[in-house]
């Protein structure tokens with residue numbers, strides 16, 4: 231009897247020691263300060279009430295310029311373990327100046343995914359960014375919806391409407407759920423809500439932000455379908471020429487369904503793009519998955535792989551920092567919108583924010599606003 | 613929460629109940645530890661921790 235009590239006690243301790251930090255992380259809120267260009271903040275369920283009050287609903291920040299122009303939707307947090315996307319979203323919400331056109335920003339497209347890390351992958355619960363006013367803390371998320379929110383998984387995920395058979399795990403992946411449907415999985419519902427927004431608002435340009443492994447060929451690039459290709463090529467060309475960083479173009483495959491860069495273009499008039507920056511914390515071969523690795527992108531094993539020619543990005547002992555990744559996203563987004571504006575002046579944009587060189591020079595933290603100093607009405611919990 | 617998800621929670625609670633029952637009944641230490649290990653993820657799910 232005594233033995234059983236001891237074993238049960240050990241189980242209770244393990245449950246509490248392992249479970250409480252996960253529970254606390256799920257309810258930890260990130261803070262973002264609405265910058266001068268933010269004109270409205272609303273829920274995505276405005277376009278599809280089927281997600282209202284569910285974990286699939288998420289905040290949309292609207293930055294509307296004084297002059298009429300085009301409309302763009304920036305989607306971050308599709309994969310919540312790719313943090314340069316959400317940090318770019320926060321950086322833009324706080325710093326982007328919009329004179330012409332409207333920019334919509336979703337910081338956590340898959341909010342559920344952001345509410346729990348990948349403990350099995352050895353990832354930390356949080357990562358931290360140095361700022362002039364102290365350290366800011368963010369949740370490290372997972373690639374898909376938390377199983378807590380979308381459960382059980384099917385044996386095979388059948389893509390709607392194509393019927394293509396995909397891995398069971400992709401039923402929770404909001405980059406296999408496009409164009410979505412109103413009565414499917416939560417991942418499909420949130421994609422459907424975004425499609426409704428894109429169609430009803432008449433969004434011209436949709437940019438989905440990601441990170442990918444240095445050892446994976448589709449990294450450090452812009453993925454674009456046929457119709458978006460001229461703008462993607464132009465943007466890649468100009469960032470290389472003017473800003474001296476590499477960002478190649480990959481074409482969106484027609485036979486692989488559910489991806490944002492394929493389905494958004496096929497199911498609406500919008501021009502989709504998907505940006506990948508190199509997040510080496512995602513590579514399987516790294517040393518410990520620490521918060522520092524997420525921020526500085528320095529890893530000895532990835533460096534070794536680079537010496538053996540196994541990487542698809544330029545990589546040295548300085549790593550691939552968050553400043554570079556967010557900087558690239560900032561520059562490439564601004565360049566895509568500039569390319570778009572050249573060909574579609576009536577539906578064009580005039581926007582500006584610090585770019586790659588500035589962010590690398592000053593550090594991303596330099597640009598983040600201190601929530602404790604801001605007007606509390608302008609602070610949004612994410 | 614969908615009906616199917618709710619039913620999965622009911623099934624989990626049932627299996628947790630059975631495992632605890634077996635844990636109490638068994639006299640073998642190896643079985644006790646095995647039931648405990650099997651209980652861990654199911655309890656985390658029931659408590660909505662992971």
Ligand SMILES: [Zn+2]
Pocket residue numbers: 308309312405439440441
């Ligand atoms: Zn991704």
